[in-house]
Amino acid sequence: MIGGQLKRFAKARKDLLVAVNEMVRHMFDEIDYILEARNAERFASLYSDCPSNGYLCPYNVLMSTVHGQTCNQNSKDGITNKTKNASGIKVPKIYWDLTRKAVLTMEWLDGIKLTDETALKKACLNQRELIDQGVYCSLRQLLDVGFFHADPHPGNLFATSSGFLAYLDFGMMGDIPRHYRVGLIQVLVHFVNRDSLGLANDFLSLGFIPEGVDIQSVADALQTSFGKGTQRSQDFQ
Template sequence: MAPLLTLDALLFNMIGGQLKRFAKARKDLLVAVNEIVRHMFDEIDYVLEGKNAERFAILYSQGSGGEGRTSIKVPKVYWTYTRKSILALEWIDGIKLTDAERISKANLNRKKMIDEGLYCSLRQLLEDGFFHADPHPGNLVATEDGSLAYFDFGMMGDIPRHYRVGLIQMLVHYVNRDPLGLANDFHSLGFVPEGTDLHAVATALSVAFGDGRRQSNDFQGVMNHLYDVMYDFNFSLPPDYALVIRALGSLEGTAKALDPDFKVIESAYPFVIGRLLADPSPDMRKILRELLIRDDGSIRWNRLERLIAAISQQSSEESSKKPGDENTASSSDWRSFDMHSVVSATEDLFHFILSRKGWRVYLRKREIQAS
């Protein structure tokens, strides 16, 4: 394989160079080509793949929060028999996620499997940063006990924290329908060239999203809105962020095999809110303030109400659990809120409301209502 891939790499670079020279192709074309080549060689190094599998297992298959339980399985690597060109893995019996008949016969809980797979993927992309870049149905199977088993760790990504925070911020700005906020996100992450008119980008995004009826909560729908804007303004995505897009697309496609109505952005939003509430870092607090407070200082009361309702509902569910239920894994466990984190997170909002600026906003609102 290595000599064949070397020839492919040479041809890729020759073709890319000619396209760049004569067809005025994008400046980052060769960067993308080289990244593809790098992953091609990574995928035939089975020692590296074995190390990736073990790292993935430690991060996502060892239980979370000290609970010691998980519904994610990763095959064990047998290092005695593994070499650079041989990968020896534990055998795991499973059912393909596209085999609806066998999943039904096994009485597996589809919603729970989707929740667990989504939770695992969002932890990869938004918390730890080490992620499986190709979670398509061929690389995931359902086991008889309803767990999800991952395979094929040749294509992995490592996304730095500032990109993870940027992904959260983009999701918040998208849900808030804030095109200028999105444009600023793209600029701060280096997606658009320096000197680009961000107001023009924001206008193009507004046109792409249209009115509220056109806004999509499924990932492919969002990307369909963005592709033209990204092309027109010569967006340049870092290689690992391109892998993030691939991973989210594959995740949604895999989940739709179990639930055709699944929408990754809509389903991911509760997890994002939980991250914002639980993380005391300044960048997360800033995003939370943007979620609840507009640029003019007014409060997004509808979002605050929905947030409080979600916390209240979760609190009611926790208090209604029967003795012994705390040891039972539930598909909604990952949506639970730590009330200490909630109190800490809302301090910023209450400080604003009680501040001179917040009081001025309140008085202005009363004047408008009176008139």
């Protein structure tokens, strides 16, 4: 309806109409608690088995997705024997007999903010492992499965005392088609390898830049943005 009203204005852009209609659609999705409950159970079924240790660093996840390669994690993070490893992903259980379209009833979870280092240490939890767990789960959502949590702000993520990374609020979710997931993987690979021309072509195939643009000029601009960073970023090691 809002998008339709905008069409009355000659200068309204098509992408603006799409954005407004998408925003309104998600707004109504977020107040449908039956849909949110189903999203929560689907998310749990897909990601509760996310590995809780091993190759959780971002570069290892990317390389395992593309090439099936992994590298060993070592103990340089200073994790002691008394520190609990990340236990996986936790989603509150839905109580369907008490849930309606306007009422969502789920399991209560006590948690610790991921930014509360003191509380995490008191619970013998390793902050780095919890963050790696979140990165791994996010990459799996975006690059592997395609069903993703679209609102993962700090209020919707916390650690449990047993070491799980808990997700809340499943009102805003999304699905990424396979060809886009493959395209995003290529973007990451070309970015890590500082392949500016490959990256420019990825942007074109994904629709980030319009047809007819001089790809070489885009590649040159990307190469300039890389600066002197010709080697793999430490963030991906």
